[in-house]
C-alpha cells in the first residue's frame with residue numbers, strides 16, 4: 001500500500017478531492033428522506049432501542065408519523081430526539097439541515113450563506129441562520145460530536 005501523501009492537491013483539483021470520501025450520491029442514499037435524518041439523530045442520541053426513562057423497560061422506539069418524535073413500544077412515552085439540537089424549533093426540513101452539514105464537512109473551508117441559499121433553495125435569511133448555527137455547533141465539540149460519522 002502506498003503511504004498517504006500529505007501534499008496538498010492543486011487548486012484546480014481541490015473541489016473534487018475534498019468530497020471524494022463521501023459523495024453527494026452517497027449522502028442521498030443514506031439520507032433519502034427527513035425521516036431517515038431524524039432516525040439518525042435518534043440512533044446517535046438515544047438508540048432506537050434503549051431503556052425507557054419512563055417505564056424502565058428495554059424497549060424499541062418507533063417513529064411517530066408526521067412528528068419529530070418517537071414512542072416507546074412498551075408504554076408509549078414520547079421522545080423528541082431533536083430537543084436541545086440545532087434542529088429544534090426549526091421549520092427547515094431535516095434533510096436540508098443534514099445536507100447543509102454535509103456541505104460544511106465536505107468542503108472543509110466553510111460555506112457562505114449565498115452558497116447555501118443557492119444549493120439548498122432556501123431564502124438568504126434561512127441560509128444565513130443555518131450556516132451560523134452549523135458553524136457554532138462545529139466549534140463546540142460537546143454538541144457537535146454526534147454529527148460526526
Ligand SMILES: [Zn+2]
Pocket residue numbers: 052053054055056057059072073074075076077
Ligand atoms: Zn416506556
